[in-house]
Amino acid sequence: MALPDISSMLTELPNGRSGENCEYDSLYLELEEMAVPVAGQEMGEEVTEGRDADFHKLQQSCEILWKKTRDLRVAAYFTIADFCNNGLIGLEQGLTLINYLVSNMWDEVYPQLDPDDDNDPTERINSLAMISPKQGAFGDPIMFMNHVRGVKLTDELPYTLRDYLVAQGILDKSDDELDVALMQAQMRVLPYEEIEERLKLTSHIEELLTGIAKIVNEKVGQNGYLSFESLEGELRHLKKFYESVGSQMHVHSEIKTDVEGSVLDKETQDQDDKKVLQTTAKITDVASLQIDNRSDALVLIRKCSDYFSKAEPTSPLPYLLNRALRMADMNFVDILAEIDQNSLDKVKEQLGVLPTNS
Numbered sequence: 001m002a003l004p005d006i007s008s009m010l011t012e013l014p015n016g017r018s019g020e021n022c023e024y025d026s027l028y029l030e031l032e033e034m035a036v037p038v039a040g041q042e043m044g045e046e047v048t049e050g051r052d053a054d055f056h057k058l059q060q061s062c063e064i065l066w067k068k069t070r071d072l073r074v075a076a077y078f079t080i081a082d083f084c085n086n087g088l089i090g091l092e093q094g095l096t097l098i099n100y101l102v103s104n105m106w107d108e109v110y111p112q113l114d115p116d117d118d119n120d121p122t123e124r125i126n127s128l129a130m131i132s133p134k135q136g137a138f139g140d141p142i143m144f145m146n147h148v149r150g151v152k153l154t155d156e157l158p159y160t161l162r163d164y165l166v167a168q169g170i171l172d173k174s175d176d177e178l179d180v181a182l183m184q185a186q187m188r189v190l191p192y193e194e195i196e197e198r199l200k201l202t203s204h205i206e207e208l209l210t211g212i213a214k215i216v217n218e219k220v221g222q223n224g225y226l227s228f229e230s231l232e233g234e235l236r237h238l239k240k241f242y243e244s245v246g247s248q249m250h251v252h253s254e255i256k257t258d259v260e261g262s263v264l265d266k267e268t269q270d271q272d273d274k275k276v277l278q279t280t281a282k283i284t285d286v287a288s289l290q291i292d293n294r295s296d297a298l299v300l301i302r303k304c305s306d307y308f309s310k311a312e313p314t315s316p317l318p319y320l321l322n323r324a325l326r327m328a329d330m331n332f333v334d335i336l337a338e339i340d341q342n343s344l345d346k347v348k349e350q351l352g353v354l355p356t357n358s
Helices: 031-035 055-066 072-086 088-104 122-129 144-149 161-167 180-188 192-223 229-248 271-276 294-311 317-327 332-339 341-351
Strands: 041-043 046-048
Touching: 031 055, 031 072, 055 072, 072 088, 072 122, 072 144, 088 192, 122 192, 144 161, 144 229, 161 180, 161 229, 180 229, 180 294, 180 317, 192 229, 294 317
Parallel strands: none
Antiparallel strands: 041 046
8 A cells, every 4th residue: 555645644733733523423433343353253054254454444544534633543543554554664654643643732632631530641542552552352452463573574575573583482383384594594685775774664663652652651640651562572573683684794785787878869769679778778797797795696596586486487496596595504414404314314424423312
């Protein structure tokens, strides 16, 4: 889903700073239904189909309501939807919106504080707590933390935060077997700039959470307390991953040679050539490439694997190339074990390594 223009949302409304109270608006009342998935049920012969949350509709509904109101609950649902639709950038956008409300519109924002109820902030705190719930169906009906662990670590590879937690032994392996060695090998050859950018984004999200909690807790005093502990814990894992990968990899950029093309005489080219040829052409002379470090060599292996996966789906080459990546950091004995367990046993016998049961 396209990213919203968040800067246009950081405004007061012309018909009163916080606009209308949409608490009883039909669209407002449907937000929870859009956000919470429903499991299928089977009672005897009667089967009721479940349904997934509709985060696209949820985000669109929040944007519609935003034209009428400035409401923390709408902002929280928007944050959840934007994250589930757009990843970490969406989470950053949503938190920016919440930060604007608590920093600039605390006295006017909905749900409003009731002086007759000692300005009890519980409803506001509960609204914001939706983005950092305790895990479990009761505490997290939206299953937001499950979506957080499903966020992709990078754009190029399919691995998620959950995969990283499995690789670290923090979570048990799921039914889908994760090749940890392959994951680690592929991560080490990602462009450093992407890892650095992700680390900055994660750090900024942490700063936004800390700032929002600090402002809210200063406003409410002894009447309540807002904590984003659950979400902050997941972000710490994410940040640790980016820091770890960044420290292991060498800064490198993809090897490209830009060659200025000559201006072609359009009158001498046919129509098909006009669609292809450009005034400036980017040319990579693969035959003349000189690989001068290990990191670039591994990058090229991964690029070759990606190419054959897309261009020749039935080719065995991607499996062989990925296996080479997986073996790149293995020692001699581990490589033998990877290739043929019987060979490993013979080597141990020749080296005089005793069986473990001896």
